[in-house]
Amino acid sequence: MSEKAAANSVLDIEHLKVTFATDGGDVKAVDDVSLSVAPGEVVAIVGESGSGKTVTAKTILGLLPETALSSGTVLVSGHDVVSISQRELRAVRGRDVSMVFQEPSTALNPVYSVGWQIAEGLRAHRAKNGGKISRKEAKAAAIEALRKVGMPEPEKRVDYYPHQFSGGQKQRVVIAAALALNPSLIVADEPTTALDVTVQAEILELLRDVRDKFGTSIVLITHNMGVVADLADRVVVMYKGDVVEEASAKELFAAPQQEYTKNLLAAVPHLGRHSASQGQTERAHQDAEVLVSARDLVIEYPGRFGRAGFRAVDEVSFTISAGEVFGLVGESGSGKTTIGRAIAGLNRTTGGSLQVLGYEMLNFKERSFKPHRKDIGFVFQDPAASFNPQLKIGECVAEPLLIHTSDSPSQVKKRVAELLEAVQLPASYADRYPHELSGGQRQRASLARSLALNPKLLIADEPTSALDVSVQAKVLELFKEIQAEFGFAALFISHDLAVVDMLSEWVGVLYKGKLVEEGIGSQVMGDPQHEYTKRLIASLPVPDPEQQARRREAHRGLLS
Known part of the structure; x- marks a missing residue:
């Protein structure tokens, strides 16, 4: 060199x-x-x-x-x-040189204030050079680092602990720590x-x-x-x-x-390019059986130690009909996962009405809801965490069949092989453990498990967010093919608007627990009416530098 x-x-x-x-x-x-x-x-x-x-x-x-x-x-x-x-x-x-890691929650020590952690690098490097930095100087430098990254009230927040910040703020803290020594x-x-x-x-x-x-x-x-x-x-x-x-x-x-x-x-999904609702002028499945009906739905988490409770879902109304893919988008904390879990009977509703497959979920009892569980499939965000690592893939996929049917071992084995082949995995993968599969293969196996009982309704909660773009494209294409073949309805939860637009005919936008916009996907994405939806769409980066530069300027205009 x-x-x-x-x-x-x-x-x-x-x-x-x-x-x-x-x-x-x-x-x-x-x-x-x-x-x-x-x-x-x-x-x-x-x-x-x-x-x-x-x-x-x-x-x-x-x-x-x-x-x-x-x-x-x-x-x-x-x-x-x-x-x-x-x-x-x-x-x-x-x-x-400094590093900014992928997950700020694991990069920050939960038992120290963020100011202490930012100053730690300063103290270490001053010590190596034979000098010392006083506590007052270290805190002042940490405040300045937080100010550089646009943290509100840095003088106050320098003494906060990581759990007191949102995800985006924690990433700002990590960037502040990386900038502290001006690398x-x-x-x-x-x-x-x-x-x-x-x-x-x-x-x-x-x-x-x-x-x-x-x-x-x-x-x-x-x-x-x-x-x-x-x-x-x-x-x-x-x-x-x-x-x-x-x-x-x-x-x-x-x-x-x-x-x-x-x-x-x-493989990169483009907003509007492969819209599932392109050309639609009205709801495609409006005359079909309604599988999910929410009317003024309220879900609250109770407070602890005398504190007030938190309303995660605030008077939300929507329906999902048989054969329809309903996309639910919004930021973290908007209530979308809470709604998905409530439909599956994993969260309790506290107000309004939520009917799932004709069953009222308000004050529901597990014993009476259990017969409906076989008609609901669930695809989780992280398949690695949703599989038992001690069971083989075939055993994981067979679990719903063993719980809800009286099929013989040979019938279960045959059904597992059919399911794996349906999601384009060789039947031989039934003998592998979850850690022996790639992320995309695990998500395919997760999809196979969710389809084991031929559900009427599938809930997919951020099923592709942890996947590479090329693997994501294959899983999404597979999801479309299987949905068309099996004809199940789906609630597709995601913060990726392009993915939702690709799969969903009808889209709902959640913001702080409220459904602020709802309609045909191509119309919501192409001509948003609510200010939040406009900001959400403008925030999505597109894989085209020149077009993205124009979108960035438009986004700044919306924020101002």
């Missing part, structure tokens, strides 16, 4: 190789990767799970486990993090994946301000191509440990060269 190249970059990676030692032999995670990042540049590294993007990011900070063997050169502000000692590496972290490079690993679309827009705006105001370079690790179009200057596409394509964001989205990149971009 030339001295000139090193001098003009905050990050230079040349011929990086990373191999993990496992019981089954060595696994090559990164294979001969080279890339650089200029001062003030945002470089996005994209690819599916297993492509090596996160391993590359962790190498930049020297965060690989002991089982990893790395070679090549990784220069961060002139320091080769592959070859320097642990002592030197600790000096580089925070001062030259020249920030590595952001899926910084918006766990956030709602409106909060995501705020964090992307913040990262853009960090680059513009402080000249900070950013390495962005993500599978969200809309986020890439919104923020990145240059894009590096990885596949199975290799860099398969590299170009400016505008060039990559306009004319991708490699087949893998083309397929990756084609």
